[in-house]
Amino acid sequence: MAARSMLRSVWTSFAGLKLGATGSNVIFQQGTTIPQLSAVTIQSRGLRQVVEKQEGKTTIIEGHILNTPKAPEPPNPEAKCPIYRWNLQHKYNYTDVLLLSQFIRPDGGLLPRRITGLCLEEHRKIAICVQMAHRAGLLPDHKPEPPANQIIKKPKQQLNRYLTCWSTDSVKPIYKTGLKWCKRRMAVGSPLLKYNVRYGVKHMNIKH
């Protein structure tokens, strides 16, 4: 990124020059990469810290590369999806907030799949687990900022809930449940998580 920005600054400085004889030269340089800079290959990127120093009348702005400790090796490094790399496919739930918090934005939204590198099914599972965690109140610091509202609304009734797959406003009450053989069941949890590892004999009950 720094190399590219440096290249761009070099190109713009050359473009600013108004040289009659070297006009063709300028076009040539803009089209191709400068060989000296392309030899620089950036292999490992560390976090940079910008440090400002004032010595009398001169201010020195330096960028130091911080030493980040080596991250632990995943057990399955060849897989594409991060969850498959760490062999966590059927092992997480809405309660594993430490895992879910790595895929969300500070305001609670999910990061795009092309950035996180998750495969489609895992992305959907994580999405539904994050929704359930938000509704259970397990992510209190990741609420979206309310827009500047002058009208102070009445606080809604705080009801504790867990494993809520549907949004609270979208669900209607079941006035007539029906007879046992044709009962209208209430959904709990998600069918996407039905292959999660369970240490008991019973299946996960989605229809209550």
Place this chain on the structure above:
Amino acid sequence: MSSFSRSAQQWATFARSWFLIDARMQPPGKIATMCAIRLQGKHKPIYHAMSDCGDHIVVMNTKQIAFSGNKWEQKVYSSHSGYPGGFKQLTAAQLHHKDPKAIVKLSVYGMLPRNLHRRTMMQRLHIFPDDELPDDILANLTEELPQPREIPKQLSEFTQEEIDAFPRLWTPPEYYKMK
């Protein structure tokens, strides 16, 4: 205990004990099953339906009960006053707002056997919406029962060491700016 005298052993077996259950973040159905078993006396080896061996149960913090799924909006409690036009249907959320004790009471009532003992067993069930208990009930309590559901930890409750010990699963690409 074998070291007790006969009269003390007799007293210990047939005494009516008082149990305490904290219903904070618990599903009311699971609380109700625990209550129903102990109100009938089915947790005792000397159980018999006619021998009135049930215990007292005190349920506290019923205001903070937790339903799984969307039951707060979907579950409907119906009642009919007997008069025409007296059919009322309330969602669990509306009923809880009107009376925080009602959901636990109705769940336990439905789980007890449908005989004349049910009313006396319900009289032995004491429900409190908050954790403030009157002194005479506090003095009677013998045992607190463990909660049926494990309350999950919020992200703010984890220590920084635990958060650091959990490995980063993925690294963001260089061109992406985390907003």
